[in-house]
Amino acid sequence: MADRPNVLILMSDEHRFDVCGFGGNRVVRTPNLDRLAEEAVVFTNAYTPSPVCIPARQCIASGKYPRTCGVERFGEDLPPNSPTFARCFSEQGYQTAACGKLHHLGIDQMQGWQYRVAGDLEVSVPAYLKQSGRDPQAAYQFDMSVKWDDKKEILRAGPGDPPHAREDRLTVAGAKNFIHKYFVDSFYDRARRDRPLMLYVGLQNPHYPYMAGQKLFDYYLNRVEPYENTKPSEHPFLGRCSNCPPLIIGRDVTLREVKRAMAAYYANVETVDEQIGQILTALWEAGEDPDRWLIIYTSDHGEMLGEHSIWEKQRFYEGSVRVPLFIRWPGHFAARRCEKNVNLVDLYATLCGLCGIQPAEGLESRSLTGLLEGNEADWENETMSQWGGTNLMIKRDALKYHYYSTDGSELLFDLEADPQENEDFSRDPAFREIMEEFRKKRRAAGF
Numbered sequence: 019m020a021d022r023p024n025v026l027i028l029m030s031d032e033h034r035f036d037v038c039g040f041g042g043n044r045v046v047r048t049p050n051l052d053r054l055a056e057e058a059v060v061f062t063n064a065y066t067p068s069p070v071c072i073p074a075r076q077c078i079a080s081g082k083y084p085r086t087c088g089v090e091r092f093g094e095d096l097p098p099n100s101p102t103f104a105r106c107f108s109e110q111g112y113q114t115a116a117c118g119k120l121h122h123l124g125i126d127q128m129q130g131w132q133y134r135v136a137g138d139l140e141v142s143v144p145a146y147l148k149q150s151g152r153d154p155q156a157a158y159q160f161d162m163s164v165k166w167d168d169k170k171e172i173l174r175a176g177p178g179d180p181p182h183a184r185e186d187r188l189t190v191a192g193a194k195n196f197i198h199k200y201f202v203d204s205f206y207d208r209a210r211r212d213r214p215l216m217l218y219v220g221l222q223n224p225h226y227p228y229m230a231g232q233k234l235f236d237y238y239l240n241r242v243e244p245y246e247n248t249k250p251s252e253h254p255f256l257g258r259c260s261n262c263p264p265l266i267i268g269r270d271v272t273l274r275e276v277k278r279a280m281a282a283y284y285a286n287v288e289t290v291d292e293q294i295g296q297i298l299t300a301l302w303e304a305g306e307d308p309d310r311w312l313i314i315y316t317s318d319h320g321e322m323l324g325e326h327s328i329w330e331k332q333r334f335y336e337g338s339v340r341v342p343l344f345i346r347w348p349g350h351f352a353a354r355r356c357e358k359n360v361n362l363v364d365l366y367a368t369l370c371g372l373c374g375i376q377p378a379e380g381l382e383s384r385s386l387t388g389l390l391e392g393n394e395a396d397w398e399n400e401t402m403s404q405w406g407g408t409n410l411m412i413k414r415d416a417l418k419y420h421y422y423s424t425d426g427s428e429l430l431f432d433l434e435a436d437p438q439e440n441e442d443f444s445r446d447p448a449f450r451e452i453m454e455e456f457r458k459k460r461r462a463a464g465f
Contacts, residue, residue, distance in 0.1 A: 022111070022214040022373050023312040023347065028297070029218070030290045031071065031119060031182075031225040032331060033317035035064075035340045037287050045241050046284050050295040054313060058346035059390050060355045065401050065413065066319040067363045069331045069338045073405070074318040074362065075121045079103065079129060081366030081383035083404055085464045090407040093158025095124030095145055101378035103366045104216070105130025110375050113213050115196055118189035118220035123158065125149045131218075136185070136192035168262040168329040171226050172271050175279035177236075178229030182222035183289070190293045193219050194300040201304035214373070219297055223286040224321070226330070228278070230285035238281035244273070245325040245337075247438040253429065255409065255422055256326070256333055264327035276324050283323060312372060313346040316362060326439075334411040334420050335439055339403050347372070351390045358389055359413050361401040402463065410465045412456055417449075419456040421465055428453070 035041055039048045040055035067077035068084050076089040079102040084090040088097070096102070108114045108130050115133035122129060123142040126149075147153035166174075196217070203209040250264035251257040257264060265271050294315075298308050322328045322337045331338045341362065345351070367383035368390075370376065377383070389397060400414040410421045418439075420429040430444040430453065443449050 023310070024214055024306070025112075025216040025369065025373065026297070026301075026308070026311050026313045027216070027218040028294055028313065028315045029119075029220045030287075030317045031220075031222045032319060032321045033224055033287060033290070033342055034320040034323055034337055035342050036337075037224075037284065037323075038342055040344070041342055045238070045243075047288050048291040050291045050298065051315060054315065054346050055344050057309075057348050057353045058313075058344035059351050059353070061343040061345075061360050061386075061389075062355055062357050063359045063413075064316070064341050064343035065339055065359065065361050065403055066341050067361055067403055068405055069319040069333060069403060070405060071318055072121050072123070075119075078318075078362045078365060079120075081363055081377070081381040083363060083382055083402065083463070085404055085407070086382060090404065091158070092160055093123060093142060093144065095122050095149075096126070096129060098124065098126035098149060100126070100129060102130040103369055103375075103377070104218075106370060106375050106377060107216050107373070108132050111213065112216050112373070112375075113200070113210065114216045114218075115200075116218040116220070117193040117196065118186070118218075119222050120218075120220060133196065135196050136188040137220075138185075168259060169265055169270060171228060171329065172265065172275050172279045175228035175275070175282050177232040178227075179231070180227050180229045182225060183229075183286070186221045186223055186289075186293065189219065189221060190296055193217070193297055197297075197300045197304050197306075201301075201306060219294075221290055221293060223290045224283050225286075226283075226321075228280075228282035230282040230289065234285035234288055235281050238284040239277060242277055242280040242284055244276050244280065245323065247325055247440070248327045249438075249440055250327040253427065254425070256335070256420075256429075257328075259322065259328040259330045259332060262329075265324070265329070266327050267324075279329075280323060283321065309348045311347075314344070314365065314369075315346075316343040316365075317341050318362075332405060334403060334405075334409070334418065336433075339411060345386070345390060347390075352392070354392065356389050356394070358394055358397050359399050359401045359415070360384075360386060360389070361403075400459075402459075404463075404465075410460055410463060412459050412463075414452075414456075417452060417456075419444075419453075419460075421460050423465055430456075 039052040080087040116131040117135040124145040144156040144158040147156040367385040371385045403411040416434040418431045
């Protein structure tokens with residue numbers, strides 16, 4: 019198995035696609051990610067299978083969309099012993115280690131990983147009751163009383179050291195310790211360089227709360243600018259987020275308050291970048307050359323960050339559903355930018371194909387290998403995202419179709435004609451034929 023590459027999967031939480039240097043942002047400082055991206059295939063139209071943490075992560079793990087893998091809402095989890103990509107790699111010769119956030123709430127906290135370091139290990143009572151068979155109908159209900167609304171999140175934005183930032187430091191320390199133990203182990207001399215390694219590092223930043231270290235917060239406070247497109251949608255779902263209506267600058271929040279929240283978010287993106295630099299340095303110090311590794315960077319979903327006057331995720335707007343993604347393997351794939359529509363579920367088949375691993379059956383994952391090689395002609399330029407068991411997005415080329423089963427409403431955005439997603443073309447006669455095609459796709463997806 020000497021020809022199988024070591025794999026490093028780097029993942030942040032709620033990282034908006036355009037708040038990074040390689041995404042064109044000229045304010046945020048992401049030198050480590052930018053250096054990696056310079057020699058990577060950067061996917062400029064990568065989408066999350068679900069704009070919510072838990073479903074997105076379990077879809078990535080299973081190579082299936084929410085409706086198919088059975089994780090459609092926050093609090094649900096994959097069944098124990100699911101055929102995740104980590105399990106496939108573990109069973110077929112790889113050592114696998116996950117450091118940090120995986121967001122499992124079910125009984126099986128490993129889901130195929132051989133090692134877990136500094137992670138968010140937690141079994142929810144409903145998940146235990148359901149998966150153990152004691153109460154097959156048990157359903158997770160998030161306690162909204164513990165969740166502040168978005169206005170309060172913005173009002174409290176500022177310098178601070180929130181729990182997830184402290185947990186990220188533990189994750190990085192644990193990953194560095196694992197790297198030393200795996201590749202060096204100068205105490206016992208039990209280093210295991212003979213087996214290929216898949217190492218995952220999952221950070222919780224830049225997820226809200228909008229708090230960050232004083233120095234970085236101060237650096238960004240007078241540099242960030244709110245998104246120009248603050249027009250809230252009149253749609254009952256798109257026009258609000260979670261339990262909070264649109265927050266209009268000058269009416270609900272001040273410009274300074276919005277900039278404070280954005281400054282903290284930008285600061286936490288830079289913190290993610292600095293911590294990724296620590297991981298790369300640890301590999302180098304352990305005698306590993308990162309240029310010989312297959313390296314992937316992405317995030318589970320985005321963050322609206324005040325665009326359309328809403329915050330957080332859950333929506334099929336670009337800021338929420340589109341994610342940063344690059345795949346780097348020098349000597350195998352030339353650096354380039356790919357504009358085709360791809361999805362994070364596609365990572366499963368891609369990883370298996372690149373590393374000589376037999377994937378599980380029944381995947382909805384498509385291998386990105388052809389796109390990595392520059393062969394785009396045969397790619398079906400379409401992808402989707404789902405939320406809550408009721409909402410569906412299908413994107414084909416530059417057209418983005420929405421469907422909401424709670425009221426049967428449909429929307430159609432044309433990102434070429436209207437990149438800010440303000441105008442609904444669903445009733446435009448010029449789009450009648452494509453709307454029928456989207457409806458057929460919707461019904462095929464079970465909506």
